[in-house]
Amino acid sequence: MNNGNYAAQKPYPPTDAIEKDPRSARSLFALRDGELEAISEYIYQSIIFGEVYPKLATLLEGISITEMKHYKLLSEAIMSLGANPTVNSRVRTSLIDISSDTASMAPYAARRALKADIADETAAAKSYREAAAHSCDKALSALLIRIAEDEEMHAILLTGALNSIKIG
Secondary structure: OOOOOOOOOOOOHHHHHHHHHHHHHHHHHHHHHHHHHHHHHHHHHHHHHHOOHHHHHHHHHHHHHHHHHHHHHHHHHEEEHOOOOOOOOOOOOOOOOOOOOOHHHHHHHHHHHHHHHHHHHHHHHHHHHHHHOOOOOHHHHHHHHHHHHHHHHHHHHHHHHHHHHOOO
């Protein structure tokens, strides 16, 4: 899948090469739940900031689409490991209230949201790399490292967006 400029420009390793090991699937559920939260958060933010920052909204939506791909790949990996990729998570978003004075509040709210997003992407990349290091399955490790590369790219893109939003 080519997701424009929101994912590393190389293919994802195939999930069908992952060997069956249902116990290993447990560690993937938390990673996959994080993707579902990221999808929801980025779509929400793209809507909230869309009027004031259309380029930011496009970026957030593009990253969300990449996170959807990660969610699907992790679900396929869970299946390959021999487990059922059921969804048992609750999705949360961080409330952004800029409705009272959009023009003056948007820069502060956007910068606050982007700082949180950057921290989340950095933590996600670290979690993927740690999971890859602990996996005995080379195909699964390769997939997790590839996803980590996207998360690191997202942190860079979001940092660029953060730096473009000026206060005052």
